[in-house]
Amino acid sequence: MTAVNLNDLDSSTSLVEGLDSTKGSGPDKVFRWAAFGAGLMVLVILALITITTAQAAWPAFSVEYFTSATWIPSAQEFGMLGFLWATLLISFIGILLAVPVAVGIALFATEVAPRRLRRSITTVMDLLAAIPSVVFGLVGFYVLRAPAQDLFRWLGDVCAGIPILNRIFGEGSSGTSILMAGIVLSIMILPIITSISREVFDTVPRNDKEGALALGATRSEMINGVVIPHSLGGLTGAVMLGLGRAMGETIAVTLLIGGVSNPPITIDVLSASDAMPSAIARYLSESAGTYRAALIGLGVTLFIITMIINVLSRKVVGVFDRRIKGAA
């Protein structure tokens, strides 16, 4: 390889000379491989987790495991549907309670509040997100349980004569219950949903908002007509992230859901139950053999379900995004 001679710069050949230089391609190659390795690592870790846990859970897996709700370790009967049901129910309650509040706070922070207040709301929500989940569990257990017990009993009494409602709110004998776990979960996932919703609302172009206002829309009409439609995709993402957190939450749920050994499939939210992660935390240390495999199986199932939710939510977000961009 000849060096470019400055005296030759005006000749046409020197302009193309050196184009095939390998200078700098060494470090570039190293970087490329390092980045590729890091990317590959994610897949390897994911595969390892799936394979090792599935292997450990394999002895417990059977048709009954996924179709039965009878979980009696002493009789070696393991049907996980009761745990799955409780997990879905408390997550659903958590989302149901958290989303309206979170969206309300986010709308207030982005569209209504004066700038200074906006910053304090953001700070408070971030602080709420930083509280360890065990603290939420302890507060629920030691502070909320007693008043919740009275409230739940009252709720059960009031709804006793009303059809459907008397099945949802049965006899609240104790504060620890599906509803209690759901309520505390909703507080725990509130910050993440609020903070993502706020960011999503912030991305709505000012131009679009002004377009609606200039046509004589009030602020609420503008929010309904422009901000919310524009944000549906992002809001779905926020809800799914909250859902993922809620389904995997362990410590607070372990403390608050009541912990029954064979959770029934019930819509009575005032009854005690047990969720998949909390059951693992509760029993894994005292388990062995097929029982242990069955508990690990709960983890594998949870992992797969959250993965499916993730993929589905990505699809939903994509559909909304395309609609906003005008292709659909």
Added chain:
Amino acid sequence: MNPMTDEETPVPQPAPTQFSDLAHETAEDHPAPVAGTTVFDVTDLSVLYSGFRAVKDVNIDITEHEITAFIGPSGCGKTTVLRCFNRMNDLIEGAAVEGSLKYHGVDLYEKDVNPVEVRRRIGMVFQKPNPFPKSIFENVAYGPKLAGIKKKSELDEIVEKALRGAAIWDEVKDRLNKSGLGLSGGQQQRLCIARALAVNPEVILMDEPCSALDPIATGRIEDLMEEIKQDYTIIIVTHNMQQAARVSDRCAFFTTEVNPDSDQRTGTLVEFDATEKMFSNPSDERTENYVTGRFG
């Protein structure tokens, strides 16, 4: 009773004949009234942002069925002043207005004036075309729906008239249910004009409506302005002096004054006159320098 706050205001509906004959009429059929009614009477208007005076000393009369252009270098406050006319500056935190801005004798910044009602009468077209991510039909029907019109047949009629009024009907009539975002930039801007016309405003404010468009699309918007000024009063902010000279009847020239102590820039109105005079024989030297291209 202040007309702006009257809850019983009838739903604005386009008069049946309003747009119908636009296609075969020319400006010659409707010469602009020489001394038309004054729509806006602006006296000593200042705009402040968090106490800092961004624009001061604006005195302008806006005449009915005329196109009034605001010209001047960047940062001279012409857009800020334009956004006073439909109280759009309300949305900016810390913005305040001093002086008076009277619309048919009513000060728009009086306490009991409802900005939402103001914006129904005084429409706006923005610098960047901003159709909603909805169908073409829904874009135009948005304003009338807000005003309470629900009947499909009535909406159909309003949407067609507005789209015809904005000279885009023929291009979109077969795709009314397609997204407004699928149109070209110039079509999107005409859609936004149609959207503004659909609520039947008296005044249309245009904030550099052609700055994002190519010359052909710009020409169409300018032709459109000429056509609709028989029914509306238009105020346009433009960076393009040729555009101001081509389309406007009157012209306001703004510039920036720098305070030597604080280095703060404040926009101010230099001269306001008939466009012809502004471009041929302006009274102020600064106007002459600007329109002849020696400054800005």
